Amino acid sequence: MTRDDKGKQMFELWLSGNGVEFVSQDAEESYRQKVTRIMDAVQLEKVPDRVPVCPMTGFFPAYYAGITVQDAMYDYDKAASAWKKYVFDFEPDAYLGLFLAPPGKFFDLLDYRLYQWPGHGVQPDRSYQCLEAEYMKADEYDHLIQDPTDFWMRVYLPRVFGALKPFEKLAPLTDVMEIVITCGSFIPFGFPDVQAALKSVMEAANEAVRWAGVLQDVDREVQGRGFPAFFGGVSKAPFDIIGDTLRGTHGIMLDMYRQPDKLLQAMEVLTPLAIRMGVSGARAAGNPLVFMPLHKGADGFLSDEQFKTFYWATLKKVILGLIEEGMVPFLFAEGGYNTRLEVIRDLPRGKTVWLFDNTDMARAKEILGDTACIAGNVPISLLTLGTAQEVKDYCKQLIQVAGKGGGFILCNGAVIDDIPPENLHALIQSAKEYGIYA
Amino acid sequence: MEKEKMTELARALMDLNEQKVYQLVEEKAKNGVSPLEILAECNEGMSGVGDLFSSGQYFLSQMLFAAEIFKNVMNRLEDIMPREESTASRGKVVIGTVKGDIHDIGKNIVVNLLRGSGFEVVDLGVDVPAEKFVAALKETGAKVLGMSALLNFTYPEMKTVVEEVTKAGLRDQVTIIIGGAPCNEQVRQFTGADYYAEDAVAGVNICKKVYS
Numbered sequence: 001m002t003r004d005d006k007g008k009q010m011f012e013l014w015l016s017g018n019g020v021e022f023v024s025q026d027a028e029e030s031y032r033q034k035v036t037r038i039m040d041a042v043q044l045e046k047v048p049d050r051v052p053v054c055p056m057t058g059f060f061p062a063y064y065a066g067i068t069v070q071d072a073m074y075d076y077d078k079a080a081s082a083w084k085k086y087v088f089d090f091e092p093d094a095y096l097g098l099f100l101a102p103p104g105k106f107f108d109l110l111d112y113r114l115y116q117w118p119g120h121g122v123q124p125d126r127s128y129q130c131l132e133a134e135y136m137k138a139d140e141y142d143h144l145i146q147d148p149t150d151f152w153m154r155v156y157l158p159r160v161f162g163a164l165k166p167f168e169k170l171a172p173l174t175d176v177m178e179i180v181i182t183c184g185s186f187i188p189f190g191f192p193d194v195q196a197a198l199k200s201v202m203e204a205a206n207e208a209v210r211w212a213g214v215l216q217d218v219d220r221e222v223q224g225r226g227f228p229a230f231f232g233g234v235s236k237a238p239f240d241i242i243g244d245t246l247r248g249t250h251g252i253m254l255d256m257y258r259q260p261d262k263l264l265q266a267m268e269v270l271t272p273l274a275i276r277m278g279v280s281g282a283r284a285a286g287n288p289l290v291f292m293p294l295h296k297g298a299d300g301f302l303s304d305e306q307f308k309t310f311y312w313a314t315l316k317k318v319i320l321g322l323i324e325e326g327m328v329p330f331l332f333a334e335g336g337y338n339t340r341l342e343v344i345r346d347l348p349r350g351k352t353v354w355l356f357d358n359t360d361m362a363r364a365k366e367i368l369g370d371t372a373c374i375a376g377n378v379p380i381s382l383l384t385l386g387t388a389q390e391v392k393d394y395c396k397q398l399i400q401v402a403g404k405g406g407g408f409i410l411c412n413g414a415v416i417d418d419i420p421p422e423n424l425h426a427l428i429q430s431a432k433e434y435g436i437y438a
Numbered sequence: 439m440e441k442e443k444m445t446e447l448a449r450a451l452m453d454l455n456e457q458k459v460y461q462l463v464e465e466k467a468k469n470g471v472s473p474l475e476i477l478a479e480c481n482e483g484m485s486g487v488g489d490l491f492s493s494g495q496y497f498l499s500q501m502l503f504a505a506e507i508f509k510n511v512m513n514r515l516e517d518i519m520p521r522e523e524s525t526a527s528r529g530k531v532v533i534g535t536v537k538g539d540i541h542d543i544g545k546n547i548v549v550n551l552l553r554g555s556g557f558e559v560v561d562l563g564v565d566v567p568a569e570k571f572v573a574a575l576k577e578t579g580a581k582v583l584g585m586s587a588l589l590n591f592t593y594p595e596m597k598t599v600v601e602e603v604t605k606a607g608l609r610d611q612v613t614i615i616i617g618g619a620p621c622n623e624q625v626r627q628f629t630g631a632d633y634y635a636e637d638a639v640a641g642v643n644i645c646k647k648v649y650s
Contacts, residue, residue, distance in 0.1 A: 116540060121540075122538075123538065126538055126591065127589070127591070129539070129540050129541070129589070131540070132543075249498075249502070249543050250502055250506075250543070253498065253499045253502040253503060254502065254503060254506055256499060256503075257454065257456070257499075257503050258456075300497055300498055300637070301497060301498045301499065302497055302498070302499050303496075303497050303499065303500070306497070306499055335619060379622075380590045380620060381590065381593075381620060381621075381622050381624050381625050382624065384590055384593060385593065385624055385625065385628050386624070414590065414619075414620065417590070417591055418591055
């Protein structure tokens with residue numbers, strides 16, 4: 001199958017609802033209408049019936065329902081009702097499900113060190129926060145490059161999950177081969193602390209399964225009533241995988257100067273893994289959109305040359321690899337991308353979505369408009385502090401500029417947690433009011 | 439500072455020539471150059487880095503690398519540094535990331551630039567409650583308070599800090615600056631701060647203005 005065939009197949013799968021039971025024919029039609037609207041905006045072949053509106057919500061559904069973030073992370077049923085209530089009350093063209101509200105109990109059981117979350121360093125009504133650190137040391141690139149899975153298993157996991165510290169003692173799995181003394185590789189699994197770690201893996205896994213069940217129930221019900229999920233899979237830029245996950249901002253910035261070749265090599269190694277991750281999630285969900293939050297390539301982080309060499313080279317490979325499998329990479333370009341627009345234009349037409357935050361949308365439309373669907377950029381400061389009328393005025397103007405001739409999805413620029421509900425209504429209403437294409 | 443007039447060490451630091459910086463510092467230390475003199479040259483280099491940043495030639499990556507080199511030089515000089523700081527401080531600045539937010543990369547860059555520009559900085563760290571800001575202002579008599587944030591739910595918290603400073607009777611003696619990704623003029627108005635700093639150098643310039 002060609003790239004386009006695969007893309008068409010994924011789109012058909014998404015459009016069909018991928019096994020969703022619709023509550024009525026109206027719901028089914030409404031679902032298909034929304035998916036078509038989004039895909040028309042993405043593919044740049046047809047002008048959609050109107051501008052799609054898909055707010056990027058984080059914990060907004062929890063705040064709106066009057067429950068805390070802690071409730072949402074620990075009481076899955078409460079979270080489920082909150083998310084459903086959000087979708088039914090606001091009627092977006094696509095929704096973000098529970099995947100951004102991870103199970104707190106899972107974090108507890110594994111003693112997760114990568115985040116602070118309610119009850120663990122954060123107040124009950126505040127979102128989790130990532131704790132950046134050097135989870136991979138500067139001199140560990142060779143291990144990562146040689147065998148990334150082994151590095152994750154025996155070095156990274158023991159450092160980010162307190163309960164998995166004993167995994168440091170495991171032997172490399174590739175030592176299991178045709179040689180009769182191979183049972184030696186299994187000895188660490190007999191250590192009491194490793195066995196205790198394995199037990200926490202099973203307990204945490206049970207919790208993850210329980211949470212995923214609730215998540216799927218929400219998806220089934222919401223989609224059954226005519227609302228598509230916005231995203232199928234997730235992935236990241238190789239530079240961010242190393243910068244966010246392993247080395248931290250400080251570490252990766254120094255690596256660019258002190259060991260650029262190792263960093264470049266490691267990102268090449270991670271590239272096919274990032275593609276695999278996005279493809280498998282999207283295939284399982286039957287939805288081609290692969291959400292990719294971009295962090296350390298924004299304006300101000302890197303020089304133009306550094307962006308091209310260190311950030312874009314492998315990100316582009318991931319994007320093309322996903323497209324090759326029929327997926328639609330959805331690049332969430334947080335911060336500003338004003339100095340990156342000319343570079344990121346180098347992509348096949350109608351295969352990606354770029355959500356911008358603090359980027360000049362008129363320029364984005366001008367430079368990227370023939371290449372990609374753009375989305376965004378209603379400011380979070382306006383949504384938090386402005387009036388509903390101010391939000392509507394902003395959206396109206398934005399639709400005129402960025403929505404001209406299709407290829408635009410109306411969204412906020414940075415994730416929505418605690419904002420006045422009337423401002424989110426104003427955002428959504430704006431697309432329905434000002435976004436209709438004649 | 440014009441590049442031509444810079445000392446070799448200042449220039450090496452500004453150009454991020456890491457090994458050369460260490461080599462020059464080593465030579466100077468061996469030749470009995472006073473640590474304060476070496477430090478002054480490094481400060482000049484850091485200020486050059488700040489200028490390149492504000493003119494759009496340097497970015498976060500260069501700032502972090504420069505700060506790293508500078509930190510290593512400081513560590514090297516620590517043993518031979520005289521106990522009494524003889525250089526006069528340009529002024530005191532209290533700074534921190536507000537309560538509920540634990541991000542500090544941006545704040546740390548501001549701190550480095552301020553110190554490089556000769557300010558005495560009281561860095562309260564992250565997740566700093568209003569009362570801690572107020573106490574530090576009282577204790578140090580600093581005329582500038584800098585608040586940093588990455589998360590937008592900190593808007594009310596920044597406002598609270600401004601209110602607490604007012605309640606403590608310090609508002610007219612202290613210039614309050616906010617900075618960080620979710621800040622802009624609208625946020626400044628909401629919080630009641632005096633300035634919103636678009637980037638680290640803008641923040642430093644406001645401090646210079648206050649203490650000029």
